[in-house]
Amino acid sequence: MTGFLLENATVVTGVPGADVIPDGAVFLDDGVVVSIGPRGTLRSPDTATRIDAGGGIVMPGLVNAHSHAADGLFRGLVEDLPLEPWLQTVWKAEGAILNADTVRLGARLGLAEMLLSGITATLDMFWYPFSTAKAAEELGIRLVGGGVFIDGKTSDGLDHRGHLAESEKFILGYRDHPHIHAAVQPHGTYTVGPSSLKDTGELARRHGVLWGTHAAETAFEQATVTKRHGRSVIRHLSDLGLLGPDVTLAHCVHLDEEEIALLASTGTNVAHNPVSNLKLGSGISPVPDMLAAGVNVALGTDGPISGNDLDPWLAMRLAAILHKGARQDATAVPAETAFWMATANGARALGLADRIGTLEPGKAADLILVDTGGAHATPMFDPVNFLVFAAGRGDVRDVFVGGEPVVRNRRLARADLAAIKRDVAALVPDIRASIGR
Ligand SMILES: [Zn+2]
Numbered sequence: 201m202t203g204f205l206l207e208n209a210t211v212v213t214g215v216p217g218a219d220v221i222p223d224g225a226v227f228l229d230d231g232v233v234v235s236i237g238p239r240g241t242l243r244s245p246d247t248a249t250r251i252d253a254g255g256g257i258v259m260p261g262l263v264n265a266h267s268h269a270a271d272g273l274f275r276g277l278v279e280d281l282p283l284e285p286w287l288q289t290v291w292k293a294e295g296a297i298l299n300a301d302t303v304r305l306g307a308r309l310g311l312a313e314m315l316l317s318g319i320t321a322t323l324d325m326f327w328y329p330f331s332t333a334k335a336a337e338e339l340g341i342r343l344v345g346g347g348v349f350i351d352g353k354t355s356d357g358l359d360h361r362g363h364l365a366e367s368e369k370f371i372l373g374y375r376d377h378p379h380i381h382a383a384v385q386p387h388g389t390y391t392v393g394p395s396s397l398k399d400t401g402e403l404a405r406r407h408g409v410l411w412g413t414h415a416a417e418t419a420f421e422q423a424t425v426t427k428r429h430g431r432s433v434i435r436h437l438s439d440l441g442l443l444g445p446d447v448t449l450a451h452c453v454h455l456d457e458e459e460i461a462l463l464a465s466t467g468t469n470v471a472h473n474p475v476s477n478l479k480l481g482s483g484i485s486p487v488p489d490m491l492a493a494g495v496n497v498a499l500g501t502d503g504p505i506s507g508n509d510l511d512p513w514l515a516m517r518l519a520a521i522l523h524k525g526a527r528q529d530a531t532a533v534p535a536e537t538a539f540w541m542a543t544a545n546g547a548r549a550l551g552l553a554d555r556i557g558t559l560e561p562g563k564a565a566d567l568i569l570v571d572t573g574g575a576h577a578t579p580m581f582d583p584v585n586f587l588v589f590a591a592g593r594g595d596v597r598d599v600f601v602g603g604e605p606v607v608r609n610r611r612l613a614r615a616d617l618a619a620i621k622r623d624v625a626a627l628v629p630d631i632r633a634s635i636g637r
Contacts, residue, residue, distance in 0.1 A: 202247035203229030204605070206569065207239055209253035210583050214260045214543045214558040220583060226258055228565035231378065231603040235561055253569055256597060257583050260559050261320025261566040262512040263546025265471035266412075266450040266500025269310025269335075270303045270326045273624065273631060275504045283418050283480050289635060290505060294327075295355040296634035302627065303328040307335035308620045312612055313510045314501075315341050317593035320566040320601050323412060323448060323471070323500075323550050325385045327356055329370055333380050339615050340606035342379040342566060344410060344550045346370040349386035349400055351393055360396050364403060371407045379602050381552065383410040388417075389433050390424045394440055401442045410446055410551040412471075413437075416459075417451035418482045434459035443468045448549045450500060451476075452490070453483040460486065464493040469549035472541070474518035475511075476502035488523050488532045498549035499541045513592045516542045520588050535588040565603035571595045 204227070211224035213236060227234045227244045235242045271290075274297075278289045303326065311332075314322055321342035326332055329345050336343035347367025353359050358366060371382040384404040386392040392400075392413075404411035416422060416433045425433045434455060437443055445467035452463070452470045463470065472485050490497050499519055501510045520538035524530050547557025556566045572580060576590045599607035606613050 202245050203227060203234065203249070204251055204600070204603070205242065205244045205248045206251045206253050206258050209256055209258040209569070210572075211236055211559065212257055212259040212583050212587070213560065214540065215560060224258070226559065226567070228567075228600065228603045231565060233559055233561055233563055233565050233567070236559055251569075251598070254571070254573070256572045257570040257587065258559070258567055259570065259587065260543045260557055261568050261599065261601065262318045262516075262542050263498065263550060263557060264314060264319045264322035264501055264510070264512060265448060265469070265498035265546045265549040266473055266502055267310070267314070267322045267324045267510065268326050268503030268505075269314065269322065269324050269332060269510070270298075270306030271503035271505045272310040272313065272510075273297065273302065273306040273627065275508055277505065277631065277635065282420075283482060284420055286480065293631060293634040297627070297631055298327055298355060300328045300331050304331035304335050305620070305623050305627070307332040308339065308615065309624055310504060310510060311335055311339050311341050311343075312615060312617055312620055313504070314512075315339060315599055315607050315612065316596065316610065317510060317512055318568045318570070318596040318599060319510070319512050320568065320599060321546070321550060321552065321556055323383065323410070325387075325412070327354065329366070333370070333374065336380055339612065340379070340601050340604055342381075342556070342601050344381045344383050344552070346382040346409070347384055347400075349396060350391045351396060360399070364399060367400070367403055368407075371403075371409055381409070381550070382407070383412055383551075385412045388414040388421065389436050390421050390428075394429070394436075397442060398440055401440065404446070408446075410448060411442065412448040412450065415449040415452055416454045417477075419454055422454045432456075432459065434462055438462050438466070445469070446551065448498070450502070451482070451485065453477055453485045455486055455490075457489075460490055460493050460495065463490065463495045467496070469496045469498060469545075471498050471500040471549055472519060473500040473502040473507075473515070474522050475507040475515055478518075478522075479508075480506055484522065484526050487519065488527065488529075491533070491537065496545050496548050497541055498546040511593055512542060516588055535585050538588045539584050565600050567600050568596055569598040571597045
């Protein structure tokens with residue numbers, strides 16, 4: 201390998217204080233960013249592949265802090281229901297359709313959509329985690345995944361012990377992988393009992409990997425957990441010793457001040473999923489309060505059945521504008537903050553802050569090139585304002601993960617999207633039949 205030199209670009213590094221280099225260049229080699237600077241100042245071998253960025257923006261890849269990639273198989277199947285009855289129908293379809301092969305297919309679809317949208321890393325929660333990992337290896341995306349838990353025997357035939365064994369096998373199997381990283385993810389505090397939750401936390405900490413779950417997503421969930429355990433979701437997790445900088449909680453919509461303080465003092469990460477929270481009528485997360493308290497808030501797309509697509513740009517734009525409207529305060533969640541939520545904060549929430557999230561020499565070359573040729577990009581007084589308030593996934597031209605081009609000129613480099621779509625179409629009659637349609 202002799203590297204890539206990206207030139208003729210506005211470089212947005214995402215590093216506070218050094219964040220924009222107009223007419224800049226980035227040289228990547230051997231999987232990492234080697235150097236960043238004004239055009240013509242970087243040393244690179246003559247054999248490096250030169251890429252003309254065409255005046256576009258080179259920036260860190262977007263980090264998705266909460267997804268269920270393979271759920272793309274059920275996109276649009278169940279709509280306009282609140283979370284709990286909606287979940288019952290979704291789980292019926294999942295139970296009938298999912299196996300190691302269909303999950304791999306669904307993950308190919310979901311991860312392909314993510315890469316084409318500029319997501320370079322995702323924290324994914326789904327059954328048959330080895331299938332999603334294989335799809336991630338095929339496509340070249342960075343994945344944090346692994347064992348998932350729910351009480352009782354699941355459709356893959358595994359009970360709690362079985363899932364613990366599967367989870368540990370994933371951790372050991374991917375320990376040294378360059379772009380697949382292990383996590384342990386029970387579904388939630390209302391679907392997994394306290395002693396099982398503790399087992400999963402112990403497993404994650406014994407191996408030093410990330411632990412994550414859904415938390416405080418709906419009022420119904422808060423009421424259920426409070427009735428069962430006499431304490432709210434966040435206090436329940438706190439009492440079980442399951443908060444900390446190695447923990448990422450998806451949603452956190454229903455919180456009081458004391459719970460926000462608990463998240464902040466323990467360094468717990470939160471994945472904000474504005475699209476899913478709005479569409480499922482779950483509520484509006486107190487993101488400005490969490491940010492003010494010092495909580496690391498990242499962004500997630502959630503699954504394509506709770507948001508229909510996996511669009512990080514919509515999540516980022518909503519993170520920046522939703523709270524302005526809800527609070528009648530145009531200063532809530534400034535553009536730069538929303539940008540960091542989608543990049544550096546996401547890296548921290550995935551346990552990969554030392555490796556990704558900003559463009560810096562020595563960090564993994566996970567980066568994207570955003571085209572700025574559109575009418576909606578003209579004029580551009582501030583690239584970060586453009587990225588947050590106007591850019592979309594149609595603007596993503598090239599995507600690199602670990603220094604490797606995985607999307608070039610809006611096409612997957614390592615997989616055939618048409619073949620993936622054909623395979624999904626062949627499964628559609630069975631998916632319909634699974635819920636009697
Ligand atoms: Zn979710």
